[in-house]
Amino acid sequence: MVDRQAERLIRxxxxxxxxxxxxxxxxxxxxxxxxxHWDEVTKRGEPTAWLFRVAVNRCKDYRRAITRTSRLVQxxxxxxxxxxxxxxxxxxxxxxSILAGLPARQRIAxxxxxxxxxxxxxxxxxxxISEGAVNSHLHRARAALRDILEAS
Amino acid sequence: xxxxxxxxxxxxxxxxxxxxxxxxxxKEGLAERLPARSGSRSQRVMRTVSWAIxxxxxxxxxxxxxxxxxxxxxxxxxxxxxxxxxxxxxxxGPGAPAGPGATAGPGATADPGAIEADSVPDPxxxxxxxxxxxxGEALLREIPDLGFEVIRAWGVVTQYDPPSPAWITLGPEEPxxxxxxxxxxxxxxxxxxxxxxxxxxxxxxGDSADISVPGATAARSVVSPAGDYYQVVxxxxxxxxxxxxxxxxxxxxxxxxxxxxxxxxxxxxxxVAFAIERLxxxxxxxxxxxxxxxxxEDGHPADDGHHVDAVSVLVDAPPADIxxxxxxxxxxxxxxxxxxxxxxxxxxxxxxxxxxxGDIFHLRLQVLTADRYLLSCSYMEGAQTVHLxxxxxxxxxxxxxxxxxxxxxxxxxAIDTLKIGTFESQLEVTNDVAQLVLCTVLxxxxxxAVIHAPQPASYWENSAFLPxxxxxxxxxAGSTDVVLGMxxxxxxxxxxxxxxxxxxDLSYFIIPAExxxxxxxx
Numbered sequence: 001m002v003d004r005q006a007e008r009l010i011r012x013x014x015x016x017x018x019x020x021x022x023x024x025x026x027x028x029x030x031x032x033x034x035x036x037h038w039d040e041v042t043k044r045g046e047p048t049a050w051l052f053r054v055a056v057n058r059c060k061d062y063r064r065a066i067t068r069t070s071r072l073v074q075x076x077x078x079x080x081x082x083x084x085x086x087x088x089x090x091x092x093x094x095x096x097s098i099l100a101g102l103p104a105r106q107r108i109a110x111x112x113x114x115x116x117x118x119x120x121x122x123x124x125x126x127x128x129i130s131e132g133a134v135n136s137h138l139h140r141a142r143a144a145l146r147d148i149l150e151a152s
Numbered sequence: 153x154x155x156x157x158x159x160x161x162x163x164x165x166x167x168x169x170x171x172x173x174x175x176x177x178x179k180e181g182l183a184e185r186l187p188a189r190s191g192s193r194s195q196r197v198m199r200t201v202s203w204a205i206x207x208x209x210x211x212x213x214x215x216x217x218x219x220x221x222x223x224x225x226x227x228x229x230x231x232x233x234x235x236x237x238x239x240x241x242x243x244x245g246p247g248a249p250a251g252p253g254a255t256a257g258p259g260a261t262a263d264p265g266a267i268e269a270d271s272v273p274d275p276x277x278x279x280x281x282x283x284x285x286x287x288g289e290a291l292l293r294e295i296p297d298l299g300f301e302v303i304r305a306w307g308v309v310t311q312y313d314p315p316s317p318a319w320i321t322l323g324p325e326e327p328x329x330x331x332x333x334x335x336x337x338x339x340x341x342x343x344x345x346x347x348x349x350x351x352x353x354x355x356x357x358g359d360s361a362d363i364s365v366p367g368a369t370a371a372r373s374v375v376s377p378a379g380d381y382y383q384v385v386x387x388x389x390x391x392x393x394x395x396x397x398x399x400x401x402x403x404x405x406x407x408x409x410x411x412x413x414x415x416x417x418x419x420x421x422x423x424v425a426f427a428i429e430r431l432x433x434x435x436x437x438x439x440x441x442x443x444x445x446x447x448x449e450d451g452h453p454a455d456d457g458h459h460v461d462a463v464s465v466l467v468d469a470p471p472a473d474i475x476x477x478x479x480x481x482x483x484x485x486x487x488x489x490x491x492x493x494x495x496x497x498x499x500x501x502x503x504x505x506x507x508x509x510g511d512i513f514h515l516r517l518q519v520l521t522a523d524r525y526l527l528s529c530s531y532m533e534g535a536q537t538v539h540l541x542x543x544x545x546x547x548x549x550x551x552x553x554x555x556x557x558x559x560x561x562x563x564x565x566a567i568d569t570l571k572i573g574t575f576e577s578q579l580e581v582t583n584d585v586a587q588l589v590l591c592t593v594l595x596x597x598x599x600x601a602v603i604h605a606p607q608p609a610s611y612w613e614n615s616a617f618l619p620x621x622x623x624x625x626x627x628x629a630g631s632t633d634v635v636l637g638m639x640x641x642x643x644x645x646x647x648x649x650x651x652x653x654x655x656x657d658l659s660y661f662i663i664p665a666e667x668x669x670x671x672x673x674x
Contacts, residue, residue: 002182007173014171023171028182091169114159114166145162 002031005048008116009055015111017059018100020089030055049125052116056108056126094148102141109134110141497521 006027013023030051034041041050099107108127112118120138124131497519518528 002179003175006175006178010173010178011166011170015166020171024173024178024181028178028185031182032185089171091171095165095169110162111166114163115170142158142162145165146158148165149158149161 001034001047001051005051006031009052012052012111012115013055013059015099015115016056016104016107018096022059026055026058029058046125049122052112052118052126092148094151098144098148102144106137106141106144109137110145113138 009027009030010020010023013026014020017023033054034047034051038047041047099110102110105127109123112123112126113120118126120131120134123134123138127134521527
């Protein structure tokens with residue numbers, strides 16, 4: 001399971017939350033929980049969707065706290081959050097910019113669809129929303145990402 | 153560029169920009185954590201960051217806010233304490249608990265909200281237990297740069313309420329994630345918009361902002377195989393009081409096709425009827441493979457074989473049509489088309505949010521029928537979509553908390569009395585947002601009175617069930633009197649789709665049952 005899912009889980013989470021450390025942490029958390037509850041989860045028949053849902057929720061909770069922290073740092077000392085680009089990861093600036101500008105749900109839907117190759121039905125289960133809503137989020141995300149393609 | 157081609161190119165774009173993943177290091181780290189979990193790296197990082205922030209806060213010593221996140225209560229406890237939907241007593245607002253030690257009020261009964269009917273309240277995981285109190289204070293003391301003395305100097309006392317008997321356990325399903333974050337803000341509420349901070353009430357008109365509420369808040373989240381749970385607690389300068397317990401997800405959802413092009417509103421009822429009919433058929437079969445077959449017959453092959461117990465329907469409609477929907481007519485049509493018994497139906501939730509122009513930007517109407525079908529209709533401005541939802545409460549499970557005693561007819565009569573029979577507002581509002589919530593006073597077996605009302609100073613939820621204090625005049629309202637709660641406040645979103653509203657002004661009216669009956673013409 002780790003071999004099959006870890007890489008795409010981390011990459012998807014990074015595309016969603018634009019923070020690789022956060023993504024790796026949340027992915028580890030999710031795998032730990034999956035390990036603990038394997039019997040229960042597999043009984044329900046969708047460990048992958050469950051894994052992604054737990055990881056996404058975990059990231060959201062981290063992010064909620066970190067957002068407040070970052071805001072406070074800026075208020076106190078004018079510091080800015082660290083950049084995500086690094087020596088071994090140099091994503092296109094406009095790609096990150098577009099992703100950062102998408103509402104969270106569009107980012108999640110797009111990452112699961114394009115990065116993790118989930119079907120719309122699977123995304124709906126991960127996000128806990130209807131397939132129609134997933135399609136709506138994907139449609140808008142696709143339109144935004146198309147701008148990058150057309151610009152290039 | 154056709155859609156398929158676009159998708160392929162976007163996939164390539166993702167691949168080109170994918171973050172490199174060191175799977176070996178990841179697996180090594182994972183292996184270290186599997187035998188014994190002692191708190192995630194993120195939590196440790198967050199705590200470290202929090203300490204640093206708190207240190208800065210101390211150094212600054214200028215009355216800025218201080219924030220801290222504290223570590224998990226642990227994810228191994230066998231019980232999960234939750235309640236159904238929202239139960240709130242916001243500090244300072246109507247219905248706020250009387251003081252330290254006040255309970256969560258609406259939770260003071262055993263049945264509503266229970267997931268396992270035969271479950272026994274068990275406090276080891278609860279914030280309310282003595283153990284949790286010890287743990288909570290210990291966690292706060294762990295923050296070296298802040299120190300418990302500082303917290304005490306602010307007048308913040310970590311006092312946890314005794315467990316409410318309404319809190320229930322989730323049975324054999326263990327929570328798989330559980331943690332608590334505590335945020336402490338000592339600065340006045342502010343709003344950040346356009347990169348600048350504004351005093352809350354000076355937020356530019358029409359702008360959106362992140363909003364920080366005064367006081368201190370804490371939240372605990374639990375993710376379990378059965379769903380996600382989110383509990384909000386609040387620290388006020390005087391005490392710590394549980395203000396909200398929310399159940400986020402409990403059921404699997406399945407959607408019917410979203411019709412295109414937009415259809416006439418008259419067909420809404422038919423769609424819901426279809427949805428509920430299918431739902432009933434699936435419930436009768438017991439789900440599993442049969443459910444998959446039923447879905448396949450509808451042209452929706454089930455790819456997971458899950459039991460389907462809820463159906464969502466999204467219907468596109470022109471805004472003008474949506475605004476002209478008649479509450480009572482819609483309900484009657486839905487009930488008739490769905491073949492459900494309208495007598496004895498109760499109100500589950502009714503909310504309307506208005507803009508100063510009188511436009512509605514969000515509404516929600518939920519009704520529970522006597523034969524245990526939950527019918528919901530909601531609309532969000534701009535979506536041009538009405539969301540209809542039908543689900544069936546299993547026979548052996550208790551009804552939703554909010555449906556104990558809210559008869560539907562007086563509520564509809566009150567709507568008539570107020571001349572808000574359609575979604576078009578006749579109200580005059582003086583601020584960005586007005587919210588109306590209608591309900592009758594709910595009472596549990598212990599006599600605790602609760603109303604569903606706009607919630608002041610809320611960041612996460614707009615309205616909730618508020619316990620009424622012993623001196624609250626609303627306690628004397630009759631069981632069929634309708635309470636209209638009205639809040640005026642500002643609307644913001646948290647950098648995305650999240651809706652956040654803070655109500656600055658709250659008022660309420662009691663509409664006597666006689667008046668409602670008279671207006672109802674019955």
